[in-house]
Amino acid sequence: MVCPFVWSLWSLFSSIIIYRECRQNMHNTDLKAHLEGFYLFARHELLTG
Numbered sequence: 001m002v003c004p005f006v007w008s009l010w011s012l013f014s015s016i017i018i019y020r021e022c023r024q025n026m027h028n029t030d031l032k033a034h035l036e037g038f039y040l041f042a043r044h045e046l047l048t049g
Contacts, residue, residue, distance in 0.1 A: 012045075
């Protein structure tokens with residue numbers, strides 16, 4: 001289906017942007033860890049469909 005694929009692609013794209021912004025603010029380790037987890041989840045969703 002197209003919708004899950006589009007959602008996965010958008011999630012991955014947005015998580016990469018947020019992750020890059022977070023890397024510039026590494027003092028907030030809790031937020032960094034949360035965003036890394038979301039990035040891995042989005043990547044997993046994209047790979048598994």
